[in-house]
Each structure stands twice: as structure tokens, then as C-alpha cells.
Amino acid sequence: MAESKKKCRQYSVDHLKFGFLPSEADKRLPMCLLCNKVLSNDSMKPSKLEDHLRRYHPDKINKGLKYFRILKEKYEKRPAVHCMFALTSKSNDDGLRASYNISLLIAKCGIPHTIGEQLILPAVEEVLKTVLHKSPFDILKRILLSNNTVQRRTYEMSSDIESFLYNYLQTTSFSIQLDESTLPGKEALLLAYVRFVMDEEIHEGLLFAKALETETKGESTFNVLSDFFTEKSIPFTNVISVATDGAPAMAGRYRGFISHLKRIIPELTSNALHMRLFAQLCDENDENFQRLLLHTEVRWLPKGACLTRFYSLVESVLEFLESKDPGLKENLLNLKADIAYLTDLFEEFNDLNLQLQGDSPNLIKTKGVISAFLG
Template sequence: MSASKKKCRQYSVEYIKYGFIPSPTNKQLPMCFWWGITLSNEAMKPSRLSEHLSKKHSDNARAEVSYFQSLKEKFEKRSIVTTMFKASQKLVDKGLEASYKLSLLIPRSGKPYSIGEQLIKPAVGEVIKTVMGQDPNPVLSSIALSNDSVARRIDEMSSDVEDKLCRELRSTHFAIQLDESTLRDSVALLLCYVRFIHDQEMVEEMLFARSLQTDTKGSSIFQTLEKYFTDKNIPMENILACATDGAPAMVGRQRAIIALLKNQVPSVFAIHCVVHRQHLVEKALSTRLHTSLQTVIKAVNKIKVSSLHDRLFRQLCQENDEAFERLLLHTEVRWLSKGACLTRFLNSGRVSVGN
């Protein structure tokens, strides 16, 4: 025979005189006013509830029903406030999450940090008000997108990404690439990239960018690299290879960074950067290619040196429906501009050259 089902007792309004109300989470369970504890459904009967009142809360055993009713009203008000607080806290948490996500989109788009307050928040407010038909103020007030807030969010996220990368480098072997360059305001900057295998996939990340306070000698570069590895507890022995641009401060035999690095890690493999190899190749162009390039450079300089020539050339391109109306200057410093300069000259100046 199957076991008989247990009787499910229902709450009665009369149980309030025993100091019990239905539990907010389950209406079939009685909950005590004072302790906030919930009894089982089997205890939902007058004898059990009265016994609890007399034993646990004897001071209130002879109280009037109005007293218990006032306690119930206070409890309900407190529950409403608690619910509102939880909803408000949830909105604040969601707003904080949205603030971090929007702060990540701003630098990816290359826009200034002030665009958060100037454009993003007003745009979000218009979307909420127009599409959803709701008051946007509660949502917008929970999203911090001021210039300082966005900068702080970006710093926190970048620090977290850097910490994760450093934790990975402490337990794996990797190759580094070093590049030293000078900015427009004469600040010497050292860039370091790492490449390693993670989950059978090649990963390449930028490790750090540090300014060189004084000179750009090999010893200064090595001290900057060594200090970073020491601060982040990354073993220098994990470096398998080091790629450089071939500058004397990088590959010299005595005081260059490769020599200093090999003193600590003798097995490190030094290699010339692939991109800078192309730079070396283009230094020895054939006579025919060199002559063609110099002809193009002279023609471009002839047009760009004069504002009148530039306007006339632009008008010529407009009359012939050319794809481009401006030419690109070639510089020896930015050697990759050679291909762009030749391509633009071909696409925008073929008519003038033909004539």
C-alpha cells in the first residue's frame, strides 16, 4: 500500500494572536515575529503555536491582538524597506558593471574620456526614455562616466590584465621583443612584448611600456627590464629568446642588453626583429626600384610643397573622378610609408602622370 500523503496545513489570520505570520518565502510555513524563525508546516496549529508563545515569549503571552497587529504592520513596513533597499543595491551593482563595460569601449574607440558624460550618458537616457518609456534618471545616476571615473576604471582593468599576464609568465617560458623609441617631446620609451604558448595557441601581448629617465644605453634598458621582472616576481630564466631592432644598444658585444641578458640567462636566443629585417632589406633597393621611388618622391614633393600646386592637383583629381585627391608624403623615418606613398600616387595621380 502506498503511504498516505501528509496533510498540508494552511495559515489562518487567527494565528496572529500567537505572534506568527505566514513566511514571506512560503505561505504554508509560520514565522515568529520576534525571532524571525520559520517553523514546519506540521507546527501550524493553535496548540503548537500557543506553546511556542508561552515558552519562548512568555512576556507577551497575555498581550492583546492589537499589539500583535501593530507588530505585523511594523514587520511589513520593514520588509518593504528591505525589498526597496535590495532593488536599489541591485541597480547600483548593475550600474557599476555598466560603468566598467562602457569605460572599456571608450579607449577602444580612441575617443577622449570626457565623451562618457558628454555623449554616452545622454544617449542612453534618450534610449531609455524613448524606446522603453521609463524615467532614465535612476539608471543614469547609477552609472559613473566622468572623466576621472573612466580613467580610474581603465587603470583598474589594465592592472588586472597585467596581473593575470604576469601570473602566466611566472610558470611558463616565453620570448620577448624590445623596442626603444623617442616620442615627440623627447621622452625615451621602452616597449616590451611577450609571446608564449597558452592552451596550444600562440599568444602575443604587450608586457609594459616604461620611460627611460636618462640615457638609452644598453645598461639602462637592461636595468629597466630587470627591475620590472623583479617587481612582478617573473624569473628571468623563463626567457627563451629576445628579439631586437639591431641597434648598437641592443646587440653590442660588451654593454648591450643582449650581452647583459646572456650573463644571467646564457641559453637565451637573440634574434633580429622580422619587421626591422624588412627595413634592412629596403635600404639596398635595386637601381631600377630606387630610381622609380625617387621619381615618385620628387613628384609628390613638387605638388605638396606649394599650396597652389596642391589645390590644382586636387581639382584635376575631382574632374577625373579619382578615388583620392591628396598625396601622401614619404619620410625616411617611417619607412613603411613607402608602399602607401606609391599606392596613393598610383591611384590618385595616374591621370596627371599619363598626361
């Protein structure tokens, strides 16, 4: 199947009301008249252009189209010498943008920052000389990729993402999921994940990971969340639903975390009712467990463990769905053999993963474990 091409968005005259013109270097890229920042083609959406105006130029939100038309006329009448300096500045900005984009790629791959100078720049130099037959000197000197530079760029981008997330949650409704975990040193850790809608798409991300200094009771958990919301100016009224692991400290009726939260948000929805009904059904069926596991990006909770737990309770799940969702029950029955196969497969992978962990892994031990698994 041919790979679908990414849609290229075009500039519209309506974008001027947000303070944007098409970039002189590339008409497919929007440029802000207020800060001269050039955004990506994917940002050529009214919602994203308006978001840039709201975040970086909040004092200009209510200026209107007439104000930006005047700015446009002044921009188009600027002296030729300004254009010359702007071209030089644009060239430097391109190198800076490339440095940030490559730093982002390095961070996403989780590889050492030194690869920028050791591999990426030499590879770019080779392409410029061999394929494009151009001198690489002028280009490479504008792309800074030292170890410290990549580290600094990554930190700046992560800080900007955090600030954007906190600011966005101040003005939109979202769901929150909480989970308590224990680190190897027996420190209690509270992780909070949020799910929200932005640009007509559902997004999910880690909100924070905070240590529970004293106890792990519902009130302590609520106080950690409350302090964080107060620090980031996020109103509790924006929370529309909450999910937890079902532990008594989280779902307790009187002193659990959800009970404290419902005192502030009475209309809050949660999965506590279904969880209690399912736990009661598992108890009546004499199951070894009373709840399912919900996987999040907690690295010490493998996805295979969630699948193993699900299949061990599959008969109770089918009985529970009989009155709740008969259609889903029918689909589950049809896929029961596939789920069993995946459960066995992931269990093997989980066992292999555990054997490769430890305080002192070495090449001989690792090779022996993998060879035995493949054999």
C-alpha cells in the same frame, strides 16, 4: 557570408570544484560562491574559473569539491529577506558593471571622457523612452558616466590588467622583444614587448616603457630590465627567447644586452646568428641597408617604412632564403609584384601622414594636403 554567431558556453557541474554556480539572474553566467561576483559567459571555461580562484581566493585553492558543496547548500538555504537584498544589490551591480563596460568602450575609441554624459546617456534615455517605452530615470541614475568617473574607471581597469599580466608572467614562459627609441626631446626610451600563450592562444602586449637616464649601452639596458623584473617578481628563467633590433648595444657578443642576459639564461635563444649572416650578405651585395625593420606598436615607426625597407632588400632576402627556406623563397617570388604595389601605396600614405603632422596644423593646410592627395 552570414556572420558566425558567438558560442554560448553552458554551466557544468564540474565547475563547482572551482567554487562557481550558475547566476540566478542568467544561468549562462558563472557566479563565484566566495565573492558572489558574476563573470561573463566567455569565462565559463575551467581554465578561467580556476584562474579567478587562484587570483582572488588563493587560500581556497586546495579546499576540494566537498568544501564547495557545503557552501552551495548554505547559499541555497539563505533566508528570503537575503534574496530581496541580493536582488537590489544585483540591480546596483548591473549599473556599476554597465558603467565600467561603457568606460572601456570610451577608452578603446580614444575619445574624450565627457562623451559619456554628453552623448551616451542621452542616447540611452532616448532608446528607453522611444523604443522600449520605459521610464529611464531608475536606470540612468545607476549608470555613472561623468568625466571623472570614466577617467577613474579607465585607470582602475588598466591597473588591473597590468597586475594580471605581471602575475601571469611570474608563472609562465614568454618571449621578450626590446627596442630603443628616441623621443622628440632626444630622451632615450626602452620599450619591452612580451609574447606568451594563454588559454591556447598567443597574446602580445607592451610590458613597459622606461627612460634610459644615462647611456644606451647593453649593460644599462640590461639593468633597466633587471630592475623591472625584480620589482615585479618576474623570474629571468621564464624568458625563453629574445628579439632585438640588432644594434651593437643589443646584440654585441661581449658587452651587448643579449650577452648580459645569457650569463643568467645560458639556454636563451635569439635571432643574432641569422641577423649577422644576413648583414654580411647585404654587405657583399653592396646594399644600402644591412637589416630589415620589425614593426611593433611604436607609433613613430610607420608600418610602411618596414615594407619599404623590405622591398629595397628583396633580392638579398631571396638569396638568403635560397639556403634557409626554399619554399618561402618560392612564395615570395610569386608575390613580388604585390609587394611592390603595396610598398608604393604605403609610401604615398606615409608621405601624406607626414604632411599632416607638425607644430601648427590648421584646417586650410590640412584640407589642401588631403585634396591634393585625392586629386
